Amino acid sequence: AVTLALTVLAGAGPAVSAWLTGLLVDELTSGAASTGLAAVLVVWPPMVPLLLICPATAVLARLATAWREASTEESWVAADRRRLFYRSLLTDVRAAKEIRLFGLGNLLRARMVDSLTAVSGARLAADRPRTLAQGALALLGPVVGGTGTVVVAVGVGSGRASVGDLVLFLGTVAGVQGGVSGVVLQLGVGAGRAVRLFGRYLDVLATPDDLPQGRETPSGQAEIRFHDVWFRYRDDGPWVLRGVDLAIPAGAAVGLVGVNGAGKSALVKLLCRFYDPQRGSITWGGVDLRELDLAALRARIGVVFQEFTAYDLTAAENIGIGQVNALGDRGRVTRAAITARVDDVVDALPDGYDTLLSRTHADGGRTGVTLSGGQWQRAALARCLTRDDAGLLVLDEPTSGLDAVGEHRVHETLRRHAAGRARLLVSHRLSALRGADLIVALSGGRIAERGRHDELMDAGGEYARLFRLQAGGYQDGRVR
Ligand SMILES: Nc1ncnc2c1ncn2[C@@H]1O[C@H](COP(=O)(O)OP(=O)(O)OP(=O)(O)O)[C@@H](O)[C@H]1O
Numbered sequence: 132a133v134t135l136a137l138t139v140l141a142g143a144g145p146a147v148s149a150w151l152t153g154l155l156v157d158e159l160t161s162g163a164a165s166t167g168l169a170a171v172l173v174v175w176p177p178m179v180p181l182l183l184i185c186p187a188t189a190v191l192a193r194l195a196t197a198w199r200e201a202s203t204e205e206s207w208v209a210a211d212r213r214r215l216f217y218r219s220l221l222t223d224v225r226a227a228k229e230i231r232l233f234g235l236g237n238l239l240r241a242r243m244v245d246s247l248t249a250v251s252g253a254r255l256a257a258d259r260p261r262t263l264a265q266g267a268l269a270l271l272g273p274v275v276g277g278t279g280t281v282v283v284a285v286g287v288g289s290g291r292a293s294v295g296d297l298v299l300f301l302g303t304v305a306g307v308q309g310g311v312s313g314v315v316l317q318l319g320v321g322a323g324r325a326v327r328l329f330g331r332y333l334d335v336l337a338t339p340d341d342l343p344q345g346r347e348t349p350s351g352q353a354e355i356r357f358h359d360v361w362f363r364y365r366d367d368g369p370w371v372l373r374g375v376d377l378a379i380p381a382g383a384a385v386g387l388v389g390v391n392g393a394g395k396s397a398l399v400k401l402l403c404r405f406y407d408p409q410r411g412s413i414t415w416g417g418v419d420l421r422e423l424d425l426a427a428l429r430a431r432i433g434v435v436f437q438e439f440t441a442y443d444l445t446a447a448e449n450i451g452i453g454q455v456n457a458l459g460d461r462g463r464v465t466r467a468a469i470t471a472r473v474d475d476v477v478d479a480l481p482d483g484y485d486t487l488l489s490r491t492h493a494d495g496g497r498t499g500v501t502l503s504g505g506q507w508q509r510a511a512l513a514r515c516l517t518r519d520d521a522g523l524l525v526l527d528e529p530t531s532g533l534d535a536v537g538e539h540r541v542h543e544t545l546r547r548h549a550a551g552r553a554r555l556l557v558s559h560r561l562s563a564l565r566g567a568d569l570i571v572a573l574s575g576g577r578i579a580e581r582g583r584h585d586e587l588m589d590a591g592g593e594y595a596r597l598f599r600l601q602a603g604g605y606q607d608g609r610v611r
Pocket residue numbers: 364371389390391392393394395396397398437
């Protein structure tokens with residue numbers, strides 16, 4: 132989160148400096164004009180303060196309204212984010228099916244309009260004082276200029292000043308007011324917002340890294356071990372993992388089962404070090420994950436997440452980004468595609484591996500091509516398999532969308548391909564885990580059972596109950 136915030140806020144530094152530069156340039160330009168002209172005004176000292184009233188008032192009024200605008204902006208930012216969310220949902224091709232089938236269009240549009248109304252109302256309310264101030268200042272300028280002109284004209288009439296003085300005075304009025312208006316404009320455009328944004332930028336810079344990292348390099352193939360791991364997402368939230376002790380030996384296949392919400396994905400996230408456990412530790416080859424270089428650790432892990440991403444990229448890129456520093460290595464991509472059994476699907480695409488998989492972006496005038504759910508899943512598996520040197524493969528429901536033949540074949544191929552590397556397989560389909568070296572059943576964040584399939588079946592616990600339940604669904608007198 133800090134990295135993302137830094138990336139977004141990194142724009143704040145340049146934005147503020149650009150604004151300050153603009154302000155400085157305007158300041159210098161108008162300052163030079165004003166100083167030169169104001170010097171002439173020394174001819175009529177009493178007129179100097181009168182002439183400066185207008186720009187000084189404008190600057191002060193603009194500063195006051197800019198601060199006010201910046202602070203009220205926070206009140207409508209949340210509504211604006213909701214508006215953007217509803218807008219993106221209404222234009223997201225992936226959401227289109229549900230929106231149409233469930234008839235969500237009107238609901239989402241109404242919510243978007245409500246958010247827009249709230250934002251517009253708040254913005255109008257914030258704009259009102261500025262408009263009033265600008266109107267008043269627009270009147271003040273001519274009044275001051277006119278008064279001064281009358282005074283000088285009277286002076287000309289009485290012989291205290293010349294016509295040349297009057298011309299000089301009129302030029303000065305225009306010069307001073309016009310010059311300072313540049314500064315006022317800059318203040319109006321970005322002062323409050325830029326300073327506030329810069330404050331946020333500094334806050335983020337000062338935020339300590341929530342994932343401090345070490346320097347050690349993880350070994351290629353090593354035992355991974357959870358030592359009494361306790362984890363929760365927030366310090367005041369419920370425990371999601373409670374005292375997990377688990378060893379994943381190098382080269383072993385470990386199956387993870389458990390009901391929804393048991394904590395399986397949380398365990399995967401800890402392995403990838405998206406979070407650190409609050410208590411206990413996880414070691415890779417005996418070294419605490421916190422002492423390892425984060426990028427090096429993640430480079431050693433190949434993952435298919437339960438909610439993997441389908442990228443609007445070519446088929447080759449969708450697979451190749453698994454090993455982004457070898458993105459152009461077509462041999463690696465095709466090898467992974469063959470192992471994940473998606474090569475024939477890709478070969479059948481209009482441009483093979485170079486086909487853009489997108490329904491949003493056109494490819495050379497051709498309408499988008501996309502894959503089926505199971506084919507996407509195979510592509511995600513291939514992406515994971517491009518990591519030849521991964522010491523751990525984490526497969527979170529990697530075959531849930533595959534047909535029965537596809538699932539069986541993928542598991543067979545994986546078994547051969549992954550020999551020597553640790554595998555953590557998460558699945559609700561217990562048959563997919565049957566051949567694992569160790570099966571671990573999580574329940575409420577604790578390990579309730581562990582053992583090989585046969586041992587767990589003999590034990591007659593929850594695993595055996597669930598396995599029989601699933602197997603029962605396939606019982607039919609005609610099946611032998
Ligand atoms: N980002 C999050 N912030 C807070 N709580 C979360 C978050 N993600 C998951 N949880 C909670 O953590 C608990 C464990 O969720 P987890 O996704 O690990 O379960 P799971 O075993 O993978 O379930 P499933 O079989 O449904 O995928 C759940 O109670 C869930 O509500």
